[in-house]
Amino acid sequence: MGPFARVSRWGVAVVLLLAALLLPGHASAAAPLDFGARQPILLDDAGQAWTDESSSLQVEDVARMGGVRWEPTSAEAIYPLHRGRSLWIRFSVPPTRASERWYLEVPYAGVDKVTLYSRDAAGRWQARIAGDSVPVAAWPVPHRHPVLPLQVSAAESQLHLLHVENGAAFGVPLRFVSESHLGRSEQRVSLALGVYFGLSALAVVLALVGAVTLRDRAYSLYGLSIVLMGATQAALTGLGGVHLWPDWAWWNGMAAHVMPLFAVSSLQLFFAEVVSLRDRSRVLYWLLVALAAASAPIAIAMMFSPDVEERLRMLVTYVILSTAGGLGVTAWAALRGDRYAPWLLLGVLPVAIGALAPIARASGLIPVSFWTNHVMQLMIAIELPVMLVLLALRSQHRREHVRRLQGLDRFDPATGLINATVFHERLVRLITRSQRSKVRSAMLLVDIANSDALRRRFGSDVSHEITLRVAGRLLSVAREIDTVARLSDHRFGILMEGPLRANEVAEAGPRVVARCLMPFPSRPLEWVPHVRVAQAVIPMDGTDPAQLVGQLELLLASAPADSRRSVFMLSRPPITRPAALTP
16 A cells, blocks of 8 residues: 555545534434432433424424434523424433432523423323413422422333423523432522622612711612612522512513613613713713613513513613613713722623623523523622722712811811811810819910021922921820811911829920921921910910910010020919819
8 A cells, every 4th residue: 555545544534533523413322311420410412302493282292203303402502492483302310219309400590481291100291380471389399490390210211301482592401400409509599699689788778878868869879779680680590589479470571671671770870970970961961861761661662572582682782782871981981080980990890791691691692501690699799899888988078078168167278277266266165164173274376487487498389388297296296185276377276175284284385396396208407397386374374265365476476586485485473383273
């Protein structure tokens, strides 16, 4: 055999191998079901499927029909069942001891109708029905999704036929579970769903409290969106059919299409409120409001449409357009400097990514899986704390802004210290308390003596900065119970609450001077304020507020410009300690 012949044979073998791998052909014999394997047991390729184009055949017709081209089933298969089609799946349950019940689980709460047929002892076909066309209370096993009892026998295999009627594509991996495994798995899923709905309930309560106490409409809109998202997840996971509307089959099938509309529309209104879209662009705001309001007529149109695929097309189209609109205006606000828009985009990003799975499932692009059923709950649970923190920060900033506006007549806007009016009010109360309690208190006036010299040497901008620096130094010297005020451009006042000892009063002025003389980081040594302090002891130096302030101002004004003295005491000689005063 020549080299050319050998190469030809190898080439033919490679072509045949590729054809066997890539081209469809007759399936090999499928492995039978093994109910002794680890649960859940997937049907996978152990069954056979056939699509009834007319959906008019009965189970007896399908059972005795010959010449039907049954195809092996697959866990990844997606069957297009629109336009009146239905799906038949047949499989055999292996001989199994009847020590506990076994079930066929269809893990998809949105299927219209599934009917499981098996023969009784007399050979008659018995039907078990579940799905959205039947009230959940009337299912053989009321559950979040169809769970149908199997006919098992310890002596022989039992043939079953499953009839699936659905208005859209059906791609659900069928699985078999025992009664004990069904209970354990449902406990795990219930725990996860309980965590999600618990977090949602807590977020609703916090949003309600924020809306009432802070009078912030953003909290109200977010609370509404959480409620609607929770109702959507209850419909999609089947919890609503089990606990909220078990006897209302029509709404059980419709809720999964209608509730997402309102959940998405409420989120758009929330976005608009957080980024203050009404103030930024009235045109964009009303466009977004109109897009949110469009959910109502679309929902009504869905309710009157018998075509499931048409309802899904309307739902998917609206969700994509509305989400794009909301995220678009949020990004637009972020580009224009909105401080909350980037955090809003970051918080909603997990939900936007998670929504791709159910959208792809509803469009018939991917089969049903654990993640398509539950990824949204996980993503919303991640989003909830982010949004609540964002709202808390937004409310804090708004409150600070309101407080600043309301406190302009009582606080110095540059330093945040109280002004002269409030200082005088507190001085009156301090004198009254000191007289009533017979304790020693003190008042200090602090002037920046070298402000003009600093301005000449370091420029005009130094005046504002040196004032802020001195305010910080005075706050660091004062106790929490003391009062620090800004009385004029370069004058401050300090009220020291009693009881004070005589040495504490004597040390107050020098301590202020020493603290202000300390050098500042990244500043020259000459860049320090030289302050002068005039102080009075209350009530011994007087009980008239205006007179006390005037006397201290006179002390500071009468001090020579070149005087090295920094502390001036307003004391009436001889200074004696009253017996009734606290030492």
